[in-house]
Structure formats: structure tokens, C-alpha cells
Amino acid sequence: MSVIDLTEDLVAIPSHADESTAGAFIAEWLREHTTGAVNRDSHGNVIARKGQGDDSLALVGHHDVVPPDGSQVDADGEYVVEQRDGRLYGRGAADMKGCVAAAMLAFRDADPAGELVFVSFVGEEQGGVGCQAAIEDGFAPDYAVVGEGATGYSAPGTTDVAVAHKGRRGSTLVAEGAAAHASEPDAGANAIYRATDAVDVVRGLDFPSTSVLGHEMSGSVAVTEIDGGSAWNVIPERCTVTVDERTVPGERAPLDRAEAVDGVTWRVDQDLPPMACGDADFADAVLDAAADAQDSAPEHVVKPHATDAGWLAQAGTDCVIVGAAEPGEAHTADESVSLAVIERCRDIYERVAESWPSE
Structure with missing residues (x-):
């Protein structure tokens, strides 16, 4: 055959x-x-x-x-x-x-x-x-x-x-806030604002890089999805941000730094080596x-x-x-x-x- x-x-x-x-x-x-x-x-x-x-x-x-x-x-x-x-x-x-x-x-x-x-x-x-x-x-x-x-x-x-x-690490930033009527924004905590602050942290990260048998490899980090809010007149109490990271051997982007933003947590959903x-x-x-x-x-x-x-x-x-x-x-x-x-x-x-x- x-x-x-x-x-x-x-x-x-x-x-x-x-x-x-x-x-x-x-x-x-x-x-x-x-x-x-x-x-x-x-x-x-x-x-x-x-x-x-x-x-x-x-x-x-x-x-x-x-x-x-x-x-x-x-x-x-x-x-x-x-x-x-x-x-x-x-x-x-x-x-x-x-x-x-x-x-x-x-x-x-x-x-x-x-x-x-x-x-x-x-x-x-x-x-x-x-x-x-x-x-x-x-x-x-x-x-x-x-x-x-x-x-x-x-x-x-x-x-x-x-x-x-390269590998792929897919993760989610979860921003928690407090709901309020949009006419009184200071009465709540805007989860979308917290999420965008976390996005700014991600944007400031250096891409991971390394060398394998003389070949340079560079990874990447990108925000690919954002989801938050429930109505036009409600201060959002939750917002999620999806992050796609292309990893290189021995290196990862320090995405945990986004957790320095108040109300934001970071979880890894997939990590293909x-x-x-x-x-x-x-x-x-x-x-x-x-x-x-x-x-x-x-x-x-x-x-x-x-x-x-x-x-x-x-x-x-x-x-x-x-x-x-x-x-x-x-x-x-x-x-x-x-x-x-x-x-x-x-x-x-x-x-x-x-x-x-x-x-």
C-alpha cells in the first residue's frame, strides 16, 4: 500500500x-x-x-x-x-x-x-x-x-x-465592583473602570522572549474580549477580560500584576506548553x-x-x-x-x- x-x-x-x-x-x-x-x-x-x-x-x-x-x-x-x-x-x-x-x-x-x-x-x-x-x-x-x-x-x-x-496561555481578568443607579455613579464601584485599569496593566507588559538553538522567539500578549454591564442605566458590578498570551519556553508574561488593581482577580483557563x-x-x-x-x-x-x-x-x-x-x-x-x-x-x-x- x-x-x-x-x-x-x-x-x-x-x-x-x-x-x-x-x-x-x-x-x-x-x-x-x-x-x-x-x-x-x-x-x-x-x-x-x-x-x-x-x-x-x-x-x-x-x-x-x-x-x-x-x-x-x-x-x-x-x-x-x-x-x-x-x-x-x-x-x-x-x-x-x-x-x-x-x-x-x-x-x-x-x-x-x-x-x-x-x-x-x-x-x-x-x-x-x-x-x-x-x-x-x-x-x-x-x-x-x-x-x-x-x-x-x-x-x-x-x-x-x-x-x-510557542505555547498558548488563555486567561481571564475578573473585575468585581458594586452596582448602583447610573445617575449616582459614586454610590457604586464601576467594574468596567476597574477592568480597563487592568487592561492598561496588560498593555504595559513586555512580551516574553527567548532563544532556542540560536533562534530568537518572541511571544505576545493581547486582550481579545471584554464583557460587562447589565443595562444602560446601571453601574456595572462585574466585567471580564479575556487575554491571549503566546508563550515561549521558560518565560511567561507577569499577568498577575493586573491583580494590583482593586477588585481584579486573574485566572488561567488554558495553558498549552x-x-x-x-x-x-x-x-x-x-x-x-x-x-x-x-x-x-x-x-x-x-x-x-x-x-x-x-x-x-x-x-x-x-x-x-x-x-x-x-x-x-x-x-x-x-x-x-x-x-x-x-x-x-x-x-x-x-x-x-x-x-x-x-x-
């Missing part, structure tokens, strides 16, 4: 509301076509292992997808999948069933240098719940190549090696494999988006990201992936599996 055929089969399986059918397909395929020991855990993650060694290398993907656009579903509720102009179109083609298929075939064909692990997680699009659950159960590879998008960063069509990515590869030799070895698999010259790059690599890195796995998706491709109504780049990723994964860990 070719990687293109396998990608088509995977993309055709709906997996936005329920990943179980896709997970069952992956597990059964691995049992039938590989020599690996295959386990589908209680969370729905599919994990396969083969080879031996002191160090382990994981090829990492996920088989859940975001809800499809109406144009990506037919009248029977099945996903629409089609090839044209050298690309495969369909929900999940780029993010990231193409690279799941590439990893499955690389796992089948590689003669690994150490223990080789294939894993496809559930719940990546829900904040990495499948990856977190696996880590809690003891999943701890030494190294990982995560198949999220890394094509087109240094140059169009080039599949690069991402050595770091950033990722930084801590092993330069591993990052270089993967870059060598990527260079050998294509005519163009790939580079080490950084990604703006959080992935399961953040959870793995936080747990102690050295990660890089190599995948077929291009910037802006995932989650779109016309999502597609290059067939040639899927083939390239399969080649890269097999090369890495056979050369790392190095002796």
Missing part, C-alpha cells in the same frame, strides 16, 4: 466527534502490516513498538480532526476526499492524517537504530488530552519526531525541521535526514502554534517537528496536502528511525 492510498483511507474516516473508528483502523493496520507490538489504550491512543535499544524514538501524530466545513461532507455525512493537481483534499489531510500515514509506513519499513515507537493520539484538537493521558500512564520516549506542519517555513515547498514552538528541543545533535540529525530527502535546503525553524510536542517536551522528551502541512493550510474549508510532500515525510521519518539514536 502506498502512502497516498493509506492517507486517502484515513482522511475518509470521520473523526471530529468520535476518533474511535479511525483509531481502530490504525491499530488493525499496524497489527496486519508490521511486526510491532500494538496497543490501543483505554483513552483511544494507538501505540506500537519495535526494535531494541537504550534510547527510544517516537514518530508522533494524532487522528482526531476539527469539525469539517459543510463542503467537506457529503449528503450521507461522509467526508469528501479527492485528488487534484498533485494534492489530496479533505478534512484532516494536512492536519495531520497524511503524516500519520507516512509514520505508519516508516514504522513498518524501518530497520530502527534503537527502540522505535509509533503513536497516534486522540484529543490533540481538544488541548492534547490524549497525549497528557498517555504521559500520565508512563509514556516517555527519549526522542520524538512530531508530524505537524513544517513545510514552507524557510522557503516555499521546503520541509523544514522545527526545533521549537511551548516546546524547545534540548538536544542539538538530535535536531541536526533530523535536519540531515530532511536534507537527504529533498532537493531544497531545509533549515531549523520555529513554529507559532502549540502541538502535542509541548506536552512531550514538558515531560522530558526531546522533540522536533517535521510534517507536510504548510502555514495556513490546516482547519480550512479547502484543506489539502501535497502528495509529493507526504512521500517526502515518509522518507524523512524512515531515515531518522534508521540513524537515531546514533552510536
Whole structure:
């Protein structure tokens, strides 16, 4: 079976509301076509292992997808999948069933240098719940190549090696006041005024920044929503402010400073960790494999988006990201992936599996 055929089969399986059918397909395929020991855990993650060694290398993907656009579903509720102009179109083609298929075939064909692990997680699009659950159960590879998008960063069509990515911390500032009639504003405490004072604190914060293997990374902090008030003639007693922070490894913006404003509290609603590869030799070895698999010259790059690599890195796995998706491709109504780049990723994964860990 070719990687293109396998990608088509995977993309055709709906997996936005329920990943179980896709997970069952992956597990059964691995049992039938590989020599690996295959386990589908209680969370729905599919994990396969083969080879031996002191160090382990994981090829990492996920088989859940975001809800499809109406144009990506037919009248029977099945996903629409089609090839044209050298690309495969369909929900999940780029993010990231193409690279799941590439990893499955690389796992089948590689003669690994150490223990080789294939894993496809559930719940990546829900904040990495499948990856977190696996880590809690003891999943701890030494190294990982995560198949999220890394094509087109240094140059169009080039599949690069991402050595770091940003995380996301979403939080809420809650301003409490006291209601009063708007004709007597001094009789109350205006929660919106308190909230805007807190917003001024946020606006004055420096963006977090760091360096990973010589690459500069800068985060960002932005107020994205504000909600308060109950009527035109009532002094508001409550106002909430949503803050989106893009985090970098080892750094966070000091958003707790907003709590210095009277009546304001700060809570964290989501904290997706950033990722930084801590092993330069591993990052270089993967870059060598990527260079050998294509005519163009790939580079080490950084990604703006959080992935399961953040959870793995936080747990102690050295990660890089190599995948077929291009910037802006995932989650779109016309999502597609290059067939040639899927083939390239399969080649890269097999090369890495056979050369790392190095002796």
C-alpha cells in the first residue's frame, strides 16, 4: 500500500466527534502490516513498538480532526476526499492524517537504530488530552519526531525541521465592583473602570522572549474580549477580560500584576506548553535526514502554534517537528496536502528511525 492510498483511507474516516473508528483502523493496520507490538489504550491512543535499544524514538501524530466545513461532507455525512493537481483534499489531510500515514509506513519499513515507537493520539484538537493521558500512564520516549506542519517555513515547498514552538496561555481578568443607579455613579464601584485599569496593566507588559538553538522567539500578549454591564442605566458590578498570551519556553508574561488593581482577580483557563528541543545533535540529525530527502535546503525553524510536542517536551522528551502541512493550510474549508510532500515525510521519518539514536 502506498502512502497516498493509506492517507486517502484515513482522511475518509470521520473523526471530529468520535476518533474511535479511525483509531481502530490504525491499530488493525499496524497489527496486519508490521511486526510491532500494538496497543490501543483505554483513552483511544494507538501505540506500537519495535526494535531494541537504550534510547527510544517516537514518530508522533494524532487522528482526531476539527469539525469539517459543510463542503467537506457529503449528503450521507461522509467526508469528501479527492485528488487534484498533485494534492489530496479533505478534512484532516494536512492536519495531520497524511503524516500519520507516512509514520505508519516508516514504522513498518524501518530497520530502527534503537527502540522505535509509533503513536497516534486522540484529543490533540481538544488541548492534547490524549497525549497528557498517555504521559500520565508512563509514556516517555527519549526522542520524538512530531508530524505537524513544517513545510514552507524557510522557503516555499521546503520541509523544514522545527526545533521549537510557542505555547498558548488563555486567561481571564475578573473585575468585581458594586452596582448602583447610573445617575449616582459614586454610590457604586464601576467594574468596567476597574477592568480597563487592568487592561492598561496588560498593555504595559513586555512580551516574553527567548532563544532556542540560536533562534530568537518572541511571544505576545493581547486582550481579545471584554464583557460587562447589565443595562444602560446601571453601574456595572462585574466585567471580564479575556487575554491571549503566546508563550515561549521558560518565560511567561507577569499577568498577575493586573491583580494590583482593586477588585481584579486573574485566572488561567488554558495553558498549552511551548516546546524547545534540548538536544542539538538530535535536531541536526533530523535536519540531515530532511536534507537527504529533498532537493531544497531545509533549515531549523520555529513554529507559532502549540502541538502535542509541548506536552512531550514538558515531560522530558526531546522533540522536533517535521510534517507536510504548510502555514495556513490546516482547519480550512479547502484543506489539502501535497502528495509529493507526504512521500517526502515518509522518507524523512524512515531515515531518522534508521540513524537515531546514533552510536
